[in-house]
Every structure is written in structure tokens, then in C-alpha cells.
Amino acid sequence: MIYNYTSSLGLMAYDWDGQSCRRLWLDSHPGARPSADDPVGCWLDAYCDGRRLALPPLAKPHTAFQARLRKALLAIPWGETCTYGELARQLGTAPRAFGQALGANPLPLLIPCHRVVAANGIGGFSCGIEWKKALLEFERSF
DNA sequence: GGCTTCCATGAGT
DNA sequence: ACTCATGGAAGCC
Numbered sequence: 001m002i003y004n005y006t007s008s009l010g011l012m013a014y015d016w017d018g019q020s021c022r023r024l025w026l027d028s029h030p031g032a033r034p035s036a037d038d039p040v041g042c043w044l045d046a047y048c049d050g051r052r053l054a055l056p057p058l059a060k061p062h063t064a065f066q067a068r069l070r071k072a073l074l075a076i077p078w079g080e081t082c083t084y085g086e087l088a089r090q091l092g093t094a095p096r097a098f099g100q101a102l103g104a105n106p107l108p109l110l111i112p113c114h115r116v117v118a119a120n121g122i123g124g125f126s127c128g129i130e131w132k133k134a135l136l137e138f139e140r141s142f
Numbered sequence: 143g144g145c146t147t148c149c150a151t152g153a154g155t
Numbered sequence: 156a157c158t159c160a161t162g163g164a165a166g167c168c
């Protein structure tokens with residue numbers, strides 16, 4: 001089931017099936033129902049408050065690589081950033097492949113793909129570069 | 143030094 | 156087969 005979530009940071013939507021969060025979008029989802037009192041909504045409440053809360057259950061990654069990718073991203077602390085190259089080396093992969101895998105992340109924000117920047121510059125963001133800038137600035141303000 | 147190609151590289155589609 | 160949310164090196168002012 002897909003829910004819309006309105007936050008101080010902007011409109012979001014997520015797919016919560018009652019067991020785990022399968023996807024999260026950084027924009028509103030047409031026709032979705034308003035956010036319920038589920039673990040994802042609670043986590044988003046906390047995040048927008050600057051509070052770190054344990055993650056809600058997330059859908060399993062499809063591949064082993066995505067599992068390692070997720071683990072590496074979750075290791076980046078609030079407000080900190082890493083570069084594509086650093087993490088790619090850490091996972092034994094190529095920077096470009098790493099970047100593309102990030103773009104395919106179905107759970108932005110929950111899995112903090114916005115904390116990865118290019119060696120020179122900010123890099124890209126599939127949900128819109130404005131989101132990435134806003135999120136980084138938001139996290140740094142705490 | 144700063145700017146512009148150029149290409150190795152690997153995961154996803 | 157082709158597409159990338161890169162990085163680093165090489166060439167040129």
C-alpha cells in the first residue's frame with residue numbers, strides 16, 4: 001500500500017506492505033492515501049525532527065551487491081559525506097558502477113544515498129539534486 | 143595551475 | 156549491447 005507523507009522538508013511517499021518498506025519516493029504519489037501510523041511514518045517524523053531512530057523493516061535487497069551497498073551506506077553517520085570513489089574502493093567495485101547502483105536505490109533517505117558526493121562537486125541524485133542539497137544542509141544544521 | 147578530452151570499469155536494464 | 160549519480164590521467168594553453 002502506498003502512502004503520502006507531508007513533511008517540513010517536502011512531500012514524500014512510501015510503499016509499506018504491513019511487514020516492510022519496499023520503496024520510498026521523494027515526491028507525492030498520485031492517488032496514495034495519507035500516511036498512517038506505521039513504522040515508516042514514525043521514522044520520517046523522527047528524521048524531520050533531527051532525531052535518529054532505528055530503521056523500520058526494509059525490503060530485502062535483490063542482489064548480494066545491493067546488500068553490501070546498503071551496509072556501506074548505513075555506516076555513514078548523520079551529516080557526514082563520503083565520495084563515490086571511496087565507497088567504490090571499499091566495496092571493490094568501480095566508481096561509476098557504484099554511482100549507477102546508487103541511482104537504483106529504491107529506498108532513498110532511509111538508506112542515506114544522499115550522503116555520497118563526487119570527489120569534486122556534489123554528484124547526482126535521482127530524486128532531484130535540490131533534494132540532495134536540502135538534505136545535506138538539513139543534517140548539518142544539527 | 144586550470145580546463146578539456148578520453149577511457150577503464152562493473153552493475154543494471 | 157548500452158547506459159550511467161565517477162575518477163584519474165594526459166594533453167593543452
